[in-house]
Amino acid sequence: MIRRDWLVIIILLWIAFFVRIHEITTLPPFNDESLHIRRAEVVFSDRDIALTPSKTLVYFWLGLFDVDREGGVWVARVATSLFSLLGLAGVYATARYIFGRFGGFVSLLLAAFSPFLFFFDRIALSDPFAAALVIIFVWSTLRFAQRPQSFTALGLGMMLFLTIYAKILNLPFVALPPIALLIYHAPKPPRYTPHAMWQWGYHNLSPYWRKLGIVYTTFVVCWLPSTLHVIERTLTGQRVMIVNNNLVVGLAEEKTPLETILQNFRTVWNIHWILHSPLLWLTIIIAFVLILWQFPRHGLFLFVSIALAWCMPIILSAELSTRYLLPAVLISFVGVGGLAEILRKTHPKTQWIIWGLISTWLVFYGIPFIRTAWHDPTELSLPTRDQWEYFSNFSSGYALVDAAQDFYQLPTSQPSNRVHILGLVGSCHQIRLYLPDAYAEDNGPVWLTCLEFGWQGELLPQVIETIQAHLKTESQVYLLIEPDLPFFEFSALEGYWHWEQIKVYSRPYD
Numbered sequence: 001m002i003r004r005d006w007l008v009i010i011i012l013l014w015i016a017f018f019v020r021i022h023e024i025t026t027l028p029p030f031n032d033e034s035l036h037i038r039r040a041e042v043v044f045s046d047r048d049i050a051l052t053p054s055k056t057l058v059y060f061w062l063g064l065f066d067v068d069r070e071g072g073v074w075v076a077r078v079a080t081s082l083f084s085l086l087g088l089a090g091v092y093a094t095a096r097y098i099f100g101r102f103g104g105f106v107s108l109l110l111a112a113f114s115p116f117l118f119f120f121d122r123i124a125l126s127d128p129f130a131a132a133l134v135i136i137f138v139w140s141t142l143r144f145a146q147r148p149q150s151f152t153a154l155g156l157g158m159m160l161f162l163t164i165y166a167k168i169l170n171l172p173f174v175a176l177p178p179i180a181l182l183i184y185h186a187p188k189p190p191r192y193t194p195h196a197m198w199q200w201g202y203h204n205l206s207p208y209w210r211k212l213g214i215v216y217t218t219f220v221v222c223w224l225p226s227t228l229h230v231i232e233r234t235l236t237g238q239r240v241m242i243v244n245n246n247l248v249v250g251l252a253e254e255k256t257p258l259e260t261i262l263q264n265f266r267t268v269w270n271i272h273w274i275l276h277s278p279l280l281w282l283t284i285i286i287a288f289v290l291i292l293w294q295f296p297r298h299g300l301f302l303f304v305s306i307a308l309a310w311c312m313p314i315i316l317s318a319e320l321s322t323r324y325l326l327p328a329v330l331i332s333f334v335g336v337g338g339l340a341e342i343l344r345k346t347h348p349k350t351q352w353i354i355w356g357l358i359s360t361w362l363v364f365y366g367i368p369f370i371r372t373a374w375h376d377p378t379e380l381s382l383p384t385r386d387q388w389e390y391f392s393n394f395s396s397g398y399a400l401v402d403a404a405q406d407f408y409q410l411p412t413s414q415p416s417n418r419v420h421i422l423g424l425v426g427s428c429h430q431i432r433l434y435l436p437d438a439y440a441e442d443n444g445p446v447w448l449t450c451l452e453f454g455w456q457g458e459l460l461p462q463v464i465e466t467i468q469a470h471l472k473t474e475s476q477v478y479l480l481i482e483p484d485l486p487f488f489e490f491s492a493l494e495g496y497w498h499w500e501q502i503k504v505y506s507r508p509y510d
Helices: 003-021 031-042 047-051 056-063 072-099 101-112 115-121 126-146 150-166 168-185 194-235 245-251 257-275 278-294 296-316 322-346 348-375 384-392 400-407 428-434 460-473
Strands: 419-424 446-450 478-481
Touching (some): 003 072, 003 101, 003 115, 072 101, 072 115, 072 126, 072 296, 072 322, 072 428, 101 322, 101 348, 115 257, 115 322, 115 348, 126 168, 126 296, 126 322, 150 168, 168 194, 168 296, 257 278, 278 322, 278 348, 400 428, 419 428
Parallel strands (some): 419 478
16 A cells, blocks of 8 residues: 555545544434443453453443443543544445555545434444444455355454444344355355255365354454353343344334334335435445346445344344444445455546536435534434434433533422432433432432333332432422433322422423
């Protein structure tokens, strides 16, 4: 790589980083961010968190930055944006390796200003972290498939472990190394019957059994600490949650598996249409069609990589979250870089047309989206699911931030001489991120107690007892209540006490 290329890449990455961290706390905290920060605070001392394979790597990464309550959201989000640069670099490296430097630049430029990536790279979630590792794993697999060596096999096994340890939704990528070897080294199958395909695969992989053995042995060895931990906890009767049950609830309720899959495909189309813009989304589709025609092996490899990234979210998600699609988005930008390289080589004069289209997309879609996110995220054009999840749902920090600011204006309770708040909201734990010294053992002006009511309201009797106990020792307490929560009936609390409504807070899109 020539020095000028390095300079352009570094400048683009720095611009992408600035774009992501500028006004990074404009969007209030999201429920999962608070959970990640809480776990990052103790990941180096709590074995259960460190060894349970559920988004664990993001806890280690955030833990390196010593996140805590005060300033924790800003630190965690900047750390997430910083790690996302690895994903952008992976997009460039993969596109350059397959298609050349021009394709690499186009892929990197689009990824740097992509509203799809930009929105989630500014939130401290595990998904941008996992997506970055996926594209690096795809690049590593590509290099291994084209030059299968013991050293690259060892590194690939480690990358496979990191990719899945970052997010269990990446589990299907276990299949990518042998598939890649078949794509790049095997002749066309003589027949497409199951038996013939099995024989074809076995025969064509036989020269690479040793290298694949190194990949998967390394992978298994890396998993041993977590595996032993899960086995130990299971044998001692302690529950270990690796995947949230909500992920597969669609298969257990009124929807059939086929209905779930078809609905999720429609959701995928709608998400890309909105967050990519129709121009870019259709360009991505055209890019993959053209690559499959011009470079069938490369096209098939990228297509399979996207299919593996989509596999678990589309098949299992009852309600598909947009952030689950981030790994496939990074891979898709490699395809757009390939389209640009094909057009440049076959029709050299189209290079300026390509830059013109990219500039048009940036000026009329990419940059306006970014500017709006900096100043007023509620004005963003987002899929309905994301409007609900990050703005109007109980998981959103909207309304909670406003309420927390008003706590300081309330009259104090005696004898504690603090404003005593009892939280009955769905994401009460995140309030601590903007209320320093709010726990019972602290000495801050606000005393916050988050009440556990259960997923079906099964703990409401204990909630009532707790409130009664606090009223016996304090002159007054304040309830922060979310009446529309689906977990319990608000009416169950009425009639126990005399209370006065002080203020009502609304969320966007209510």
